[in-house]
Amino acid sequence: MSSWLGTDTRGRADVRLVPAALVVWLATMAGLLLGWWWSAVGAFAGAVAGLVLLARARGRPAAVRWWRLGAAWSLLACSLAVGIFGTPRLRTAADDPLRDAANVGATGTFRIEIAERAKPVFSAGFGGRQGGVRAVILRARLVTAVVGGRSVPSTGAVVVVAPSDRWRALLPGQRVAATAALAPAEQGTLTVAMLRVRGPPREVGEASVWQRIAQTLRSGLRDAAGVLDPEPRGLVPALVVGDTDDLSPQVVDDFQAAGLAHLLAVSGTNLAVVCVAVLLLLRTLRCGPRAAAAGAMLALVGFVVLAGPEPSVLRAGAMGVVGLLALAVGRQRAALPALGVAVIVLVLWDPALAVSIGFALSVLATGGLVLIAPRWAERLADGGVPRGLAQALAVPAAAHLVTAPVVAGFAGQVSMVAIVANLLAAPVVAPATVVGVLAAVVAPVASWPAELLVRLAGPEADWLIFVARHGAEVPGAVVAWPTGWLGGLLLAVCVALLLVALRWRRVRVLVAVMLVGLLFVVIPARVIAPGWPPDGWAAVACDVGQGDAIVLSTGEEGRAVVVDTGPEEAPLTACLDRLGVSRVPLVVLSHLHADHIGGLDAVLSDRAVGGVAVSRARVPGWAWEEVRDKARDAGVPVVQLSAGQRLSWPGLVMEVLAPDDEEVMPAEESEGTEINNASLVLRAVTPAGRVLLSGDVELAAQARLLDEHLDLSADVIKVPHHGSRYTSPELFAAVRARIALVSVGAQNQYGHPSPITLRALTGTGALVLRTDTSGDTAIVATSAGPRAVTRGPSRSPP
Template identity: 65%
Template sequence: MSILEITGTRERDDPAARVDWRLVPAAIVVWAAALLGLLVDWRCAALVGAAGFVVGVAVLARRAGRHSVWRRWIRRGAGWSLLLCGLASIAPLTLTLREAREDPLRAPAAAGSAAHLRVSISERPRPVFASGFGGRQGGVQAVVLSAQVRHARVADREVDSDGRVLLVAPAEKWADLLPGHEVEADGLLTSARPGELTVAALRVRGPPRVINEAPVWQRVADRLRDGLRAASGVLSPESAGLLPALVVGDTDSLPRRVIEEFRTTGMSHLLAVSGTNLAIVCVAVLLLLRAFRVGPRGAAVGSGLALVGFVVLAGPEPSVLRAGAMAAVGLIALALGRQRMALPALAASVIVLVLFDPALAVDFGFALSVLATGGLVLVAPRWADSLAARGMPRGIAEALAVPAAAHVVTAPVVAGMSGQVSVIAVLANLLAAPVVAPATVLGVLAALCAPVAPWLAEALVHLAGPEVWWLIMVGRHGAAVPGAAFDWPGGWWGGLLLMVLTVVTLAALRNRKLRVIVAAALTGLLIVLIPVRVIAPDWPPDGWTVAACDVGQGDAIVVATGERGSAVVVDTGPEAAPVAGCLGRLGVSDVPLLVLSHLHADHIGGLTAVLADRRVAAVAVGPVRAPEWAWHQVRGEAARAGVPVVQLGGGQRLSWPGLSIDVLGPAERVSYVDGEVTGTEINNGSLVLRAQTGAGSVLLTGDVELLAQAELLSSGVDLTADVLKVPHHGSRYTAPEFLAAIRPKIALISSGAGNRYGHPSPATVGQLTSGGAAVYRTDTGGDTAVVPGDTGPRAVARGSPRAPPR
């Protein structure tokens, strides 16, 4: 039995069966009505619905016509489905959108008012990582919860709202809530993002006050998920985090590095509950029932029960219900024994889901599920047939056709969502496909066994370990391929552009005369689109001594020690993947000292990646042990890696064969080690290092601001340097006198493209250039290395090597 036969997408008894399109126009009307109603104005939903109604009436009016095609469409219900879905868009859908748009909670949210809400939690808490909330990094410091308002009070005034709200809350206590919990919360209201059904967001203060417990099935499912997480602890940290993500979409313990690598290789769909998860479980049950000679309809019913159970395990929330509906499409086709029923089932699920929850119309995950299922139903069988007709074995043809079809039809949505297109996604998913099913099934069995037989659950997890390790290796090595993904315009227009190009390309490939032209054009585009930095210049440049890694809005500086593969690393950026990639490109395998200039999120976020993948002798910190959560995190990660934590102070000198480092600061006045301090105090407590390298002297300044700069100037230490790592990403809090004392020839600014802080400041860049420094920025030039030159150090930017310094 082939893959497509198992999933019900291949017609076995009637090869000439034709796809039934009659519900597709109605589904498009409902989806378009909700989409435009949310993105433009709620009245658009009524207009689209009216248009669908009129078209439906027109189709029905042709009942007496002589054209057999029209009569067949009428008999099949295309006209009635358009008419009814048009009415549904005019009435309940439009009213829902209007109520959300005119919800009385929107006005106080726009004013930023304090509020007291009683809400019912709709979805499991989603973690917020470091760089996106309050400057915290590593682990889960905050969570986001979707909820429905039951009662609202703003400034001692009752507000009659039953709208949908988003809660941004501390992870402590809030992370333990489940769908169905009814809680009270206080906080500050903020406006919801446009184009959503959410009416307001609430930044919560304090723990939740629980009014009602979650339903029993939610508590049982939560216990099973906890059991899976506990059992997964027998694996390595990355594998232990990936298995729950693969099975039930639980990414709380998954390192950010793995998440980024999966995104680059087009495998991020494996980290969320999707139709794939449910289909795997259902097919496993189906094959078991078939082995016991249960008929197709009985097997489909058994698989349907497994589907319901898995939805409860993963959490019956909108995203999971969406995936369940998509997986049910294949089961319906299987039960009816006809491929042609798969598309009507898909269209019907779109209609029901969007009418039930109009917010799905603008949800990227919903679009991905629909398109992927449509690709499996419509595109994959044809491609598999075409490959088989050319002599390829059927199994191999289907193994290639399924991921290729899924990638092609979903690529426009992925491009619009992420702003990049993966050119390695099909190959990566093809390599991953053989182990996804066994790992998922073993994970589900482990979750079921964990509460009653933890030893058996751990044994099952051990069996899943090699499969999970293989997935991590596919993602890691795929992301390391030069040009694995290239930038693409984001948003709706970027996705639409790629969709048009994809359709035109596929249409042209059907014409024999155009295939050669299309192949030549695609080859030319690949040559143009592959970043120049992949092929020139060679990276890293020979003799590099210092490199500023492009880690986004953060710092990661690498200083060569003069020994092959060895370098001192100063700060690790906000996330794991960028610093790991930079060190890999530089060929750094040994880190005799990893310095954290201070403990802000954008400097310590990639610590785990450096500790996990390289030999690190010690982690060095300054006297400031704040924020407290970050200090605990650094100590914990170092302890798990078996690496000691040491403290550096002014006056110390460190040396290696080709490198010496003097610790210039912070000043002795910085004596506090923990507790609550301001961000400016933490910045001013940064370690300041002066390194002597083969290319000259380098001053590394962390994020020191005006006070610390003034103290360094008054201390009398030698600040002159050939190369300056500009303080605080080039912020405006940089004194001209400080820059004048350094007199750098090269200034390195580490900042993220389009960051919300306005870094680097034009005034700071102007002061540097007017002082004779060549300014290199990671947000425009990528990784930047300093090498010895005939007349002093020179810099080479990996991202734009031919761009002149600014």
């Protein structure tokens, strides 16, 4: 059977190159992880195995002799190549003199050649620090190095951590100079040192014409994608050319949890999709086989230029060639040797690929595509499943199972929804990729056709985000798993046992019954009717990470007041969607720190909003301008609140306790503490009791509240400043809350909440609930007083 999977399930696989590919891969991996001499040991072992096969080929039947001779000579040749080319490179990197300077944290002046495009490091806003990309990571090669006034003879690979400004725009092949502090490189790689740079690059060289063309095309695609909403705007360039600069961190998390993260990087799939589209077009135009093949190869080269001829892209190109070859010849025997050649050539060319997670995933996924998926599709078709559906089911299942051990060992988690998510995503990936590539090509010529093409890709991007988000939110979508080699091997054993067990009919029936039970009993019980939000909820502390977002019901269906919006848009959007909030009469921003205003668009863009309320404080300046501009663009007025004001709705009364009009507001140059102390302090009177919302007030503002002898008593307190240690026990004693809500991000770097603060809270008898461990937390009214109902965290913390 020749199918779109590109294999012939009746032909036996030609595995003669597999031993040689494994020797090259494993010997190089051992040399990187255990010491360069292990590469020589592996090469020697491969050569011995080749000689043994060569000796045992004599006197055998022709077919056996043919196989053993091919395997033997390939083993000998590849072992020799590892010994001559691979091992010396590993030794040179291991003995690089710059490593000694890096171990003592020396500073020097370096001239480097950029090897890959900058990868942005996203930082969520917190306090007065604006969120966004503030640093980038680049891989480079040393040209010259001067440390302590002395020249260091090194041309090794380095990793550069630098400010986003100006460094982000550098292209592969450009040479720059910089002063940097050295740090030790990660173990098990060819990298000899890490360079931490503070200033801009100097003596910037010119990029090649191909790199400049590629950058122009990528920029054109990114600009054209600006016509889409924020999340699909960042996804389209990532999906098409692996450009993740504008990708939302929430989308990245959702794609990882749903097992779709491979779509965010350039892979062999991207290239195969483009090449197949060109093949079909040329065949439709009645071009001959050779012309069609030449056109597909030109398309592949062009796509590599577009995405950037970097090691990761070239690796994907090699894998794309393998997939294309399998598709073209329709034979398993041709695809597997091509995969073996790709592994051998790539690892010898760049030994660092031997320990690359991306490389391992590419090889395994391609192997699953050409070896396992066709057999499974054939068996499903023989069992009565329509052939097209059988192939659609077999591909994601095979790819997920063979790559799951690597993902589990690396990420410490297993996605239980990946097969279904990939099945749902597959139909839109190819059209989105083709349309996106066309948009990138035409963007430099005319913007409006590019924008039109991007709009055509918008629904596909929306669908992928929908699948990833809802897949990530399925209970049990992600299962924690041991990390490292042990975790990967453990899952590999489990997968192997499962595959062996499924060969017996009774086991298959049992597994099918379990899956049906899961589908029709467990999932509907927890997803279709999850019991969230609880009936009669009065207030909800949303799980938005390291920030605040409190939702107060007004007693009217679909209406609620939102106090603070967290650091990012997506978590608050998800929380409001779960609560069914469509109208927001008022958004209150307690103060203008990034972790309280970052998600403002989540409210303004999708819901009817009556107004945005702030205090008299207008710092930091960038934050005030951002709030004002967003409110103006949404046509929403900005109002000012001060102590003594009282706002009411049918089921909610909100009192402003602080700051008053006489309090001195912080100046633009004020520190974070002064801005925190200018927070609005509110008390909400709800059917479930009184809720004190304290913003981020610290000791000075807390003392003012106590000195003014205000009635601070409340049934529920939103603990100030995420449970910071700068909180007075006297405040908790004055409030006498029964429930304390701590809005905090999992494993945050600030040490929130402080154990001292938690002990002070529990000392008052309050029930302490944290959003990082409890997720969204609702307060509901009961005859015995307020009760807390938790939803549970959306997924396991990283």
